[in-house]
Amino acid sequence: MHFVSLFSGLAIVAAPLASAFTIAVPTNPTSGQLTEINWTFTASDPALFDLFITNSTNHFDLKAIVGEGIETDLGSITYQLPTLPAIGGYALHISDATNVDRVLAASPPFAIKAA
Numbered sequence: 001m002h003f004v005s006l007f008s009g010l011a012i013v014a015a016p017l018a019s020a021f022t023i024a025v026p027t028n029p030t031s032g033q034l035t036e037i038n039w040t041f042t043a044s045d046p047a048l049f050d051l052f053i054t055n056s057t058n059h060f061d062l063k064a065i066v067g068e069g070i071e072t073d074l075g076s077i078t079y080q081l082p083t084l085p086a087i088g089g090y091a092l093h094i095s096d097a098t099n100v101d102r103v104l105a106a107s108p109p110f111a112i113k114a115a
Contacts, residue, residue, distance in 0.1 A: 021045055021072075021094050021105035029090070030113045032083045037066070037092060038076040039105070047072055048097040049104060053081075056089040056109060063090065069097050086114035 020042035026035040037051070051066035064082050084090075088111035096102040 019045055019094075019104035021049070023092050023094055023105050023107045025107050025110040026079075026081075026092065028113075029081060029110055030115055031081060031086055032115045034078055034080050036076055036078055039094065040075070041072050045072055045104070046096055046098075050095045050097050050100055052093045052095065052100075053084075054091050054093055055087075056091060057087070066092070081112065083115075084112050086112055 021039055022041075023037070023039040026037050029035050048069045049072060050068045051070055052062060053064040053066060055061045055063050063084055066079055067077065070077065089109055090112055091109050092107040093103050094105040096104060
């Protein structure tokens with residue numbers, strides 16, 4: 001019984017550390033073209049984050065670094081997609097700027113269209 005109480009207490013303490021970021025699918029993602037990337041956040045989220053494009057065809061296959069040290073309170077950026085294959089399975093990943101292995105949010109999967 002003590003173990004249950006201990007772990008329950010840890011879960012309560014850890015809960016405020018969870019991220020509330022959400023990130024949307026980019027607007028009209030077309031290879032080599034400008035796209036808008038939007039996210040929401042709460043005051044408990046880090047002030048800065050890193051943003052990556054991955055593809056699920058290879059687990060977390062990094063396709064592009066969108067930005068490092070992006071200011072959370074911007075809520076959106078305009079980004080020129082690199083020339084990427086026109087396929088599905090892409091996702092945006094928000095990572096902690098001080099620890100990129102700590103993924104805070106991921107977009108739903110999306111396809112990039114040919115230019």
